[in-house]
Amino acid sequence: MKLSSVSSIAFAFTSTRKPPPEEVRVVVNKKPTTGHPSYSTEIDPVSGSLTIHSIVPKGIEIQDGLYGKKLVATQKFHEGQVLYVGYAILLDIALSNAEKYFVRLYNHDGTFQTEEIMSTVHSVVDYDKLASDVLHDCIYQDDVAKKKSKRNNSDTSSSPGVFGLGQLPSSPSFPVPSIRQIYGFDAFMNHSCDANTYHPLVSRSSEMMSYQAIAIRDIFPGDEITCDYAFFDYECNGHEIEQCLCGSPKCRGKMMGFQGLSLQEKISILPYCELEIVSTFFRENNDITLLRSEIPPGVDLIVKPNDTHLVATRTFEAAELVFENKSTLIPTHDLSKTYVLECNGKYFLMDNLHHFIHRREYSEAVGFDCFMDHSCCPNTSQVYQDSTTYVVRANHLIQPGDRITMDYTSLDSLERVSFQCNCGSAVCKGLILS
Ligand SMILES: [Zn+2]
Numbered sequence: 001m002k003l004s005s006v007s008s009i010a011f012a013f014t015s016t017r018k019p020p021p022e023e024v025r026v027v028v029n030k031k032p033t034t035g036h037p038s039y040s041t042e043i044d045p046v047s048g049s050l051t052i053h054s055i056v057p058k059g060i061e062i063q064d065g066l067y068g069k070k071l072v073a074t075q076k077f078h079e080g081q082v083l084y085v086g087y088a089i090l091l092d093i094a095l096s097n098a099e100k101y102f103v104r105l106y107n108h109d110g111t112f113q114t115e116e117i118m119s120t121v122h123s124v125v126d127y128d129k130l131a132s133d134v135l136h137d138c139i140y141q142d143d144v145a146k147k148k149s150k151r152n153n154s155d156t157s158s159s160p161g162v163f164g165l166g167q168l169p170s171s172p173s174f175p176v177p178s179i180r181q182i183y184g185f186d187a188f189m190n191h192s193c194d195a196n197t198y199h200p201l202v203s204r205s206s207e208m209m210s211y212q213a214i215a216i217r218d219i220f221p222g223d224e225i226t227c228d229y230a231f232f233d234y235e236c237n238g239h240e241i242e243q244c245l246c247g248s249p250k251c252r253g254k255m256m257g258f259q260g261l262s263l264q265e266k267i268s269i270l271p272y273c274e275l276e277i278v279s280t281f282f283r284e285n286n287d288i289t290l291l292r293s294e295i296p297p298g299v300d301l302i303v304k305p306n307d308t309h310l311v312a313t314r315t316f317e318a319a320e321l322v323f324e325n326k327s328t329l330i331p332t333h334d335l336s337k338t339y340v341l342e343c344n345g346k347y348f349l350m351d352n353l354h355h356f357i358h359r360r361e362y363s364e365a366v367g368f369d370c371f372m373d374h375s376c377c378p379n380t381s382q383v384y385q386d387s388t389t390y391v392v393r394a395n396h397l398i399q400p401g402d403r404i405t406m407d408y409t410s411l412d413s414l415e416r417v418s419f420q421c422n423c424g425s426a427v428c429k430g431l432i433l434s
């Protein structure tokens with residue numbers, strides 16, 4: 001995944017192999033292997049140049065875009081579908097002069113497509129922010145000096161561009177940290193502030209990583225396949241996108257990594273972020289209280305901007321139990337705190353006024369069902385069994401896909417919230433004062 005489509009320097013190479021220019025030389029200690037035919041690496045024994053052989057998966061095509069190459073879907077991918085399993089080697093460019101490398105692309109049937117020269121600077125993740133227990137065997141800056149002294153005994157120690165710890169230049173043209181993820185065909189995937197794929201990790205060692213590319217929503221033939229750098233890049237240190245050209249209505253204007261987002265944006269993308277980003281987020285925001293709530297079978301949460309709601313996933317007969325839940329009591333003096341609700345891997349920033357039920361002595365955080373819609377003719381009723389346990393039963397037949405509704409005025413919350421009801425029922429009261 002390259003950093004900025006605008007600054008891409010990849011250019012087409014003729015299929016006749018030419019000796020690589022001097023700056024393409026790369027020195028790595030040993031050839032990493034993937035054990036997978038769709039991605040493999042080759043180091044030229046004479047020139048030392050690195051080549052990634054990469055098969056472009058079925059349903060995906062690399063096309064020329066306005067700002068360089070881009071990935072385009074040639075088939076439909078459903079929300080949640082795995083588009084492909086991707087691979088990348090981890091390369092310490094402080095130990096080599098690997099500013100450039102080759103990517104040789106092949107069609108799905110193995111025939112040669114094209115060869116590109118890529119810049120390692122465009123394949124970046126901030127490893128200094130990553131949890132050391134996950135990357136314990138990875139090469140950190142602290143190790144560079146050790147490795148440098150080892151390398152001093154070898155004949156490559158004089159290679160230009162090989163730096164030791166004390167020698168790392170402060171020039172922004174060579175930003176630290178120096179570990180680069182060297183991708184295959186998906187190095188051409190562009191950033192979007194409204195990305196349609198995310199990439200959960202499958203495995204990672206000190207040399208290799210593999211990940212899935214999963215569709216966040218339905219992707220149609222002709223759609224550009226995009227990712228959001230904030231999903232896996234906490235700081236974007238030294239490779240920020242000052243002016244994002246993703247063109248999405250949700251464009252943030254610039255891409256400064258996860259940490260540059262607003263609290264609301266951070267929480268909304270947490271489900272798609274790498275685990276290190278999620279754990280770093282909660283570590284750095286220890287004033288946030290995490291509430292957990294499991295969505296029971298038979299219902300589901302449909303997440304939409306300003307219209308997150310609960311639906312039935314099966315039929316409920318009149319008087320049937322829809323679900324049972326237990327609320328968390330929040331002392332009134334804690335209401336100024338920030339609460340994040342996690343429901344089955346989805347995260348929500350709580351609106352303490354609207355999402356909690358306010359009683360005289362305390363407030364109640366109910367959980368996933370705080371997103372239930374109001375109706376003046378609701379299809380469920382809530383009955384408390386004690387101060388925190390309640391059951392929700394169907395008032396009449398509920399069909400799969402129906403929104404599950406309740407009457408907010410029955411909650412007896414101290415906080416009076418008025419809104420114009422559009423429930424559409426024959427008995428709609430219009431202006432509601434809950
Ligand atoms: Zn954007």
Ligand SMILES: [Zn+2]
Pocket residue numbers: 375376377421422423424425427428429430
């Ligand atoms: Zn109504």
